[in-house]
Amino acid sequence: MNGPRRKRERCYLRSARFLEPALAQLLHYGPSHGYTLMEQLAEFGLGDLDRAAVYRALREMEEDGWVISAWETQETQGPPRRVYSLTEVGDQMLLDCVQDLQRVREQLDFFLSSYRRHMIEGEGEYHDA
Amino acid sequence: MNGPRRKRERCYLRSARFLEPALAQLLHYGPSHGYTLMEQLAEFGLGDLDRAAVYRALREMEEDGWVISAWETQETQGPPRRVYSLTEVGDQMLLDCVQDLQRVREQLDFFLSSYRRHMIEGEGEYHDA
DNA sequence: TCATCTATTGACAAAATGCACATAGAGAAG
DNA sequence: CTTCTCTATGTGCATTTTGTCAATAGATGA
Numbered sequence: 001m002n003g004p005r006r007k008r009e010r011c012y013l014r015s016a017r018f019l020e021p022a023l024a025q026l027l028h029y030g031p032s033h034g035y036t037l038m039e040q041l042a043e044f045g046l047g048d049l050d051r052a053a054v055y056r057a058l059r060e061m062e063e064d065g066w067v068i069s070a071w072e073t074q075e076t077q078g079p080p081r082r083v084y085s086l087t088e089v090g091d092q093m094l095l096d097c098v099q100d101l102q103r104v105r106e107q108l109d110f111f112l113s114s115y116r117r118h119m120i121e122g123e124g125e126y127h128d129a
Numbered sequence: 130m131n132g133p134r135r136k137r138e139r140c141y142l143r144s145a146r147f148l149e150p151a152l153a154q155l156l157h158y159g160p161s162h163g164y165t166l167m168e169q170l171a172e173f174g175l176g177d178l179d180r181a182a183v184y185r186a187l188r189e190m191e192e193d194g195w196v197i198s199a200w201e202t203q204e205t206q207g208p209p210r211r212v213y214s215l216t217e218v219g220d221q222m223l224l225d226c227v228q229d230l231q232r233v234r235e236q237l238d239f240f241l242s243s244y245r246r247h248m249i250e251g252e253g254e255y256h257d258a
Numbered sequence: 259t260c261a262t263c264t265a266t267t268g269a270c271a272a273a274a275t276g277c278a279c280a281t282a283g284a285g286a287a288g
Numbered sequence: 289c290t291t292c293t294c295t296a297t298g299t300g301c302a303t304t305t306t307g308t309c310a311a312t313a314g315a316t317g318a
Binding site: 033034035051052055056059076077078079080081082 | 263264265266267268
């Protein structure tokens with residue numbers, strides 16, 4: 001009950017696991033670069049996450065073939081930007097993720113409705129000794 | 130595209146994050162022990178996960194006050210078992226988790242319907258260079 | 259020249275995860 | 289009584305993932 005007071009934010013969909021399909025979906029609208037993508041991630045409830053995490057995810061996605069990147073030196077309002085584009089492979093990987101996430105949604109639904117059912121049935125009590 | 134061929138199972142809800150509320154919900158039905166809980170986890174789509182992970186999760190949940198445990202030496206078909214019971218605190222923590230997971234569900238819905246909308250609008254193309 | 263905004267990256271500690279292995283009681287077969 | 293299998297819990301450790309902080313750097317304007 002006391003202990004080292006771990007915070008345990010418990011932010012289920014904030015991991016890289018969800019970051020990848022989220023970035024892929026945004027890139028599906030068209031090529032873009034990390035800084036802008038980061039702002040758009042807020043749409044998906046992924047606001048104020050660590051910048052490094054996003055750039056890292058993009059680089060790993062490139063290693064894995066989801067995206068390709070090129071330096072864009074024109075039209076910047078600052079230093080050169082790395083512009084990412086979704087590949088055909090990435091397009092397919094996004095589809096796979098979407099299907100996985102649909103299953104996750106069903107799992108989640110089952111869990112939540114199971115909880116509700118359990119509560120309505122009146123067994124809503126804890127079982128301390 | 131090649132690389133060290135990382136498997137990347139991408140199992141969104143298999144982490145300890147989801148293990149905790151799942152175990153708590155099972156314990157809400159009544160006290161139980163790790164080995165049995167492990168089998169019941171399959172209900173929530175958490176089949177064949179690492180045994181160590183489950184025992185670890187239970188011990189950490191005890192540290193955090195979700196559950197308490199006691200050795201049960203009677204009625205075993207083998208070595209003594211550690212029987213876990215949900216505490217009142219754990220009951221409340223489960224409710225908090227359920228509320229978090231409802232928000233996750235909404236986030237997921239938004240992501241998935243956004244994907245579907247995007248596809249239906251006919252922009253379903255990747256943007257390779 | 260100094261501050262500020264845009265933009266990307268590196269380095270490293272801390273936490274989470276996966277996997278193999280250790281321990282051990284009960285019961286049945288031989 | 290030895291061995292095997294099933295039940296049951298746990299340890300140890302390497303690897304992976306995550307979070308945080310700082311470094312770099314061009315453009316713009318005061």
